[in-house]
């Protein structure tokens with residue numbers, strides 16, 4: 595049952611805070627310090643946060659998500675000075691990337707320090723780090739730091755294999771019933787980027803993109819003057835597995851007319867008679883922003899099939915193409 599108390603909603607397990615103030619962010623940071631889980635907005639997708647130094651709390655992330663234990667989680671910090679605690683080394687080009695694109699939708703994979711324990715890295719010798727750009731996320735991370743915290747571990751706030759949430763209500767729908775009393779969901783409006791961060795392996799002489807995102811290959815190459823290697827799958831990246839980011843509906847790519855199916859397509863494409871338009875983005879940015887919520891809407895409507903016409907172009911369109919492919923390969 596849901597009850598409303600001022601700007602707080604409570605269902606039996608979790609409190610949802612719809613208007614975050616400095617006070618609520620301080621309280622949320624305190625909750626993290628006490629070992630609770632906090633769902634928080636980022637500009638990419640909503641994250642399911644826990645104190646990255648607290649093994650019991652991080653284990654709960656895996657339970658709530660239903661995620662295998664050997665998958666690494668990203669450590670989120672509020673300031674560049676805080677990454678030293680988590681890493682043992684950083685190449686010059688990664689420093690340039692950090693200065694250029696943080697806060698922002700980029701995760702750097704770097705050699706880990708002893709503080710980045712196996713329960714964060716999935717047993718790997720590297721750690722993924724990100725400074726998100728959403729103002730509420732930054733404020734939460736800074737409050738957490740003020741209270742002595744070192745970093746917040748946060749995967750996307752969805753059940754394993756499902757579509758990442760881009761709103762607090764989508765996060766609640768995904769994992770609300772698995773959260774406990776004392777856990778929080780912070781609402782920060784719809785995520786403005788809409789797909790997960792670019793994950794970049796920075797352990798070699800040049801960077802390798804493990805997961806494409808809004809910080810594109812072209813942007814990275816321009817920033818550092820080095821060639822960037824395309825995605826390869828020899829590191830364990832859960833988002834790179836098949837059967838990921840997928841809705842219940844079957845996803846079909848192309849221009850087929852399927853009666854009763856949903857349609858996600860650029861606004862320049864007409865909706866054929868008998869199809870249900872789920873999104874008509876006017877730009878590639880808008881495509882990324884609405885894609886996951888449109889898949890979710892298709893599931894809400896109980897559609898069996900969703901036809902997707904991808905955006906054309908490179909850069910962010912490549913990342914959207916990657917997510918479309920992952921949604922498609924479920925079936």
Ligand code: TXA
Nearest residue numbers: 638640641666720721722749750790791830831832833
């Ligand atoms: O935009 C995002 O990155 C969101 C927000 C909440 O920050 N987070 C997110 O986390 O998408 P998650 O766990 O759903 O996906 C993180 C990806 C996974 O594919 C994971 O395997 C990879 O980053 N990753 C994390 N640490 C890694 C490491 N040490 N080596 C290789 N891949 C790593």
Ligand code: MG
Nearest residue numbers: 749750758833
């Ligand atoms: Mg994820």
